[in-house]
Amino acid sequence: METLTVNVTNFFRNTEVYDIVEKEVLPAIIKTKNTGLRSIRIWSAGCSIGVEAYSIAMLLHHILGDDFKKFNIKITGTDIDRESLLKAQKGVYSNTEMKDVRPAFLKKYFTKEGNNYIISDELRNIAQFKKQDLISGPKMNGFDAVFCRNVTIYFQKELQEKLYMDFYNALGKDGFFVMGKTETLIGPSKDLYKAYNSKERIYQK
Numbered sequence: 001m002e003t004l005t006v007n008v009t010n011f012f013r014n015t016e017v018y019d020i021v022e023k024e025v026l027p028a029i030i031k032t033k034n035t036g037l038r039s040i041r042i043w044s045a046g047c048s049i050g051v052e053a054y055s056i057a058m059l060l061h062h063i064l065g066d067d068f069k070k071f072n073i074k075i076t077g078t079d080i081d082r083e084s085l086l087k088a089q090k091g092v093y094s095n096t097e098m099k100d101v102r103p104a105f106l107k108k109y110f111t112k113e114g115n116n117y118i119i120s121d122e123l124r125n126i127a128q129f130k131k132q133d134l135i136s137g138p139k140m141n142g143f144d145a146v147f148c149r150n151v152t153i154y155f156q157k158e159l160q161e162k163l164y165m166d167f168y169n170a171l172g173k174d175g176f177f178v179m180g181k182t183e184t185l186i187g188p189s190k191d192l193y194k195a196y197n198s199k200e201r202i203y204q205k
């Protein structure tokens with residue numbers, strides 16, 4: 001259990017992946033939302049203390065600028081570790097998690113209190129965190145992107161294959177699946193996803 005819930009993480013972990021997410025993935029998603037409810041749904045599966053969800057939230061806010069309020073954005077973080085989820089909900093972080101946050105984002109999206117950095121209410125309001133087991137929990141759907149990074153490394157091959165299929169089914173048309181740099185897409189979903197950027201492990205439905 002301790003191995004599976006190792007929750008080491010930081011904002012913008014593997015910054016090169018976030019470069020593509022910022023320059024290509026999120027703009028592609030936003031482009032498809034030019035009418036109607038303009039809802040954007042993103043799932044951070046195995047979200048640990050929430051920094052992946054908030055990194056995506058910062059990028060969306062940064063890209064959308066004044067249009068941010070016109071969109072109905074929800075970033076859902078799920079994990080099995082209650083302690084981590086509590087920290088995600090609070091949105092209070094220490095120096096160790098902040099190393100890759102660019103100075104402009106530190107200033108814009110956090111308030112500093114003593115040694116702590118507190119995420120802004122505007123970003124906290126679009127994030128929700130819940131306890132959910134990826135293996136036995138309910139199946140989800142309707143997402144524009146699923147991020148599941150550095151979670152499945154200890155899972156058996158059969159389980160990984162099943163999960164990647166679950167993520168495929170959780171995505172809407174043209175949705176993106178972003179996996180960890182140390183993980184490899186295997187199983188039936190491998191033939192279904194299009195490789196969007198194999199180096200950064202980004203796939204598309």
Ligand SMILES: C[S@@+](CC[C@H](N)C(=O)[O-])C[C@H]1O[C@@H](n2cnc3c(N)ncnc32)[C@H](O)[C@@H]1O
Pocket residue numbers: 004005006007008009010013045046047048049052078079080081084132133134135148149150151180
């Ligand atoms: C190393 S962290 C990864 C955090 C973040 N995705 C990242 O890449 O920085 C792995 C997380 O996966 C969670 N996890 C492990 N097994 C899980 C499961 N079956 N269902 C949901 N979360 C799980 C752990 O609790 C832990 O918080």
